[in-house]
Amino acid sequence: xxxxxxxxxxxxxxxxxxxxxxxxxxxxxxxxxxxxxxxxxxxxxxxxxxxxxxxxxxxxxxxxxxxxxxxxxxxxxxxxxxxxxxxxxxxxxxxxxxxxxxxxxxxxxxxxxxxxxxxxxxxxxxxxxxxxxxxxxxxxxxxxxxxxxxxxxxxxxxxxxxxxxxxxxxxxxxxxxxxxxxxxxxxxxxxxxxxxxxxxxxxxxxxxxxxxxxxxxxxxxxxxxxxxxxxxxxxxxxxxxxxxxxxxxxxxxxxxxxxxxxxxxxxxxxxxxxxxxxxxxxxxxxxxxxxxxxxxxxxxxxxxxxxxxxxxxxxxxxxxxxxxxxxxxxxxxxxxxxxxx
Amino acid sequence: xxxxxxxxxxxxxxxxxxxxxxxxxxxxxxxxxxxxxxxxxxxxxxxxxxxxxxxxxxxxxxxxxxxxxxxxxxxxxxxxxxxxxxxxxxxxxxxxxxxxxxxxxxxxxxxxxxxxxxxxxxxxxxxxxxxxxxxxxxxxxxxxxxxxxxxxxxxxxxxxxxxxxxxxxxxxxxxxxxxxxxxxxxxxxxxxxxxxxxxxxxxxxxxxxxxxxxxxxxxxxxxxxxxxxxxxxxxxxxxxxxxxxxxxxxxxx
Numbered sequence: 001x002x003x004x005x006x007x008x009x010x011x012x013x014x015x016x017x018x019x020x021x022x023x024x025x026x027x028x029x030x031x032x033x034x035x036x037x038x039x040x041x042x043x044x045x046x047x048x049x050x051x052x053x054x055x056x057x058x059x060x061x062x063x064x065x066x067x068x069x070x071x072x073x074x075x076x077x078x079x080x081x082x083x084x085x086x087x088x089x090x091x092x093x094x095x096x097x098x099x100x101x102x103x104x105x106x107x108x109x110x111x112x113x114x115x116x117x118x119x120x121x122x123x124x125x126x127x128x129x130x131x132x133x134x135x136x137x138x139x140x141x142x143x144x145x146x147x148x149x150x151x152x153x154x155x156x157x158x159x160x161x162x163x164x165x166x167x168x169x170x171x172x173x174x175x176x177x178x179x180x181x182x183x184x185x186x187x188x189x190x191x192x193x194x195x196x197x198x199x200x201x202x203x204x205x206x207x208x209x210x211x212x213x214x215x216x217x218x219x220x221x222x223x224x225x226x227x228x229x230x231x232x233x234x235x236x237x238x239x240x241x242x243x244x245x246x247x248x249x250x251x252x253x254x255x256x257x258x259x260x261x262x263x264x265x266x267x268x269x270x271x272x273x274x275x276x277x278x279x280x281x282x283x284x285x286x287x288x289x290x291x292x293x294x295x296x297x298x299x300x301x302x303x304x305x306x307x308x309x310x311x312x313x314x315x316x317x318x319x320x321x322x323x324x325x326x327x328x329x330x331x332x333x334x335x336x337x338x339x340x341x
Numbered sequence: 342x343x344x345x346x347x348x349x350x351x352x353x354x355x356x357x358x359x360x361x362x363x364x365x366x367x368x369x370x371x372x373x374x375x376x377x378x379x380x381x382x383x384x385x386x387x388x389x390x391x392x393x394x395x396x397x398x399x400x401x402x403x404x405x406x407x408x409x410x411x412x413x414x415x416x417x418x419x420x421x422x423x424x425x426x427x428x429x430x431x432x433x434x435x436x437x438x439x440x441x442x443x444x445x446x447x448x449x450x451x452x453x454x455x456x457x458x459x460x461x462x463x464x465x466x467x468x469x470x471x472x473x474x475x476x477x478x479x480x481x482x483x484x485x486x487x488x489x490x491x492x493x494x495x496x497x498x499x500x501x502x503x504x505x506x507x508x509x510x511x512x513x514x515x516x517x518x519x520x521x522x523x524x525x526x527x528x529x530x531x532x533x534x535x536x537x538x539x540x541x542x543x544x545x546x547x548x549x550x551x552x553x554x555x556x557x558x559x560x561x562x563x564x565x566x567x568x569x570x571x572x573x574x575x576x577x578x579x580x581x582x583x584x585x586x587x588x589x590x591x592x593x594x
């Protein structure tokens with residue numbers, strides 16, 4: 001199987017020759033930036049650099065996918081949010097303390113949304129990767145979900161207070177913001193993306209599982225119907241209490257955090273959605289060595305997780321050795337298990 | 342020993358019965374509330390229920406009736422925030438509800454603070470809080486600040502993207518014995534160590550106790566960089582702050 005075939009099969013929970021290695025968020029690191037001369041912040045704004053850095057996931061680390069959208073800011077930038085672009089050793093961030101919207105009627109998707117430089121950069125990078133790698137490797141795009149756009153555009157605290165004070169108004173806002181999600185998603189599919197990560201940060205560290213059901217379940221079902229590509233939902237933090245709902249969305253996969261045990265996650269979702277994850281970033285990939293990485297890879301494989309990878313966008317100072325260990329461990333595990341079979 | 346029937350307010354009684362499961366915490370709250378007047382219990386009930394307009398109105402009414410501002414703060418607001426903190430820790434409520442309760446607390450405090458400031462009554466201690474340089478996330482920090490204020494601390498909030506010299510200046514200017522740093526990104530965590538180094542370089546390290554927190558931060562990381570304590574959530578932050586302040590009093594820098 002090619003890497004692309006492997007990823008796409010795993011997203012459909014079909015047979016694979018081995019578990020694919022994938023990060024639906026970002027594997028950009030400072031070491032990789034230096035290797036291919038594609039440093040932040042430029043690699044977030046220049047399509048050639050973006051593609052070059054994204055490709056290292058496949059060419060250097062042995063992952064089965066490439067994902068060029070390293071941060072979560074493109075849509076918010078195009079919608080008019082103020083940005084802090086930072087330097088090489090930090091991600092660009094939205095200045096959420098300077099929100100651009102207060103009321104539902106403030107929500108407007110500008111006519112030049114898709115041609116905004118930060119959006120066009122992603123579309124061009126996907127085209128470059130598709131042209132360069134053809135059918136070898138899975139190209140995963142990224143389109144931010146409306147809950148996260150709510151944080152960025154309304155501010156985290158105002159948005160969460162709105163959700164408490166006025167559920168109707170909140171749902172209206174989400175309904176209007178989801179059009180940004182759909183527009184950018186469709187454009188990336190057209191550009192050549194095989195799948196799309198959909199981060200929507202209704203994390204258990206902030207809101208309850210009941211919140212997910214109330215505000216996002218139906219919306220995510222709709223997004224799965226409207227976007228004709230495999231969708232990989234990403235929510236950080238504790239999410240076991242909402243995984244049953246997530247498994248009902250019709251999305252291809254859920255990218256889950258290390259705060260949830262692989263075995264528990266698998267027992268909740270069953271065969272309804274693929275799981276991607278969930279190697280710990282700050283404590284394992286960033287701070288420990290290959291042996292600990294291997295343990296976590298094996299824990300996921302033994303639980304039957306469909307695609308193995310880091311739990312989220314990896315820390316920029318993560319060592320390449322730890323990242324390479326993920327692919328090595330997956331291959332070794334399969335070798336051992338086919339031998340023992 | 343106080344019992345649930347010693348509490349006059351039905352809402353508060355129900356909150357304690359339903360959500361306070363840990364025996365020591367339940368006993369402490371029963372003892373506290375058994376001594377609190379019905380009027381103050383009513384303020385507390387409104388706060389726990391996130392009714393900021395009611396808290397605003399009842400606080401003003403109590404002060405106008407001659408109730409001591411400190412009593413309104415301690416018995417009406419701070420006691421209720423203990424219930425909120427426990428419910429949050431135990432995942433009975435989440436951040437939106439806590440924000441609602443914090444808004445209610447602020448609604449009461451805006452009437453109380455001027456009176457306390459004018460009378461020279463001191464908070465437990467001053468604490469400087471900020472998210473470190475390069476990091477724009479603040480929800481965790483803000484939750485800690487709400488809980489610290491709810492516990493009687495005076496907080497100097499430096500906001501986000503706070504440089505080491507800004508932490509230094511705030512601690513010096515306010516003579517704060519305590520400081521807290523937050524980081525949500527692994528890329529910005531190292532700035533906690535940089536900030537602690539700045540305090541060492543300026544010969545101020547012994548004058549302040551430094552606590553750290555944030556999603557990627559661990560006890561191990563906190564120890565390695567020389568922090569005095571690590572709190573994994575807002576409730577632990579308050580307990581840690583109290584412990585560090587007590588240590589600072591016992592062994593001044």
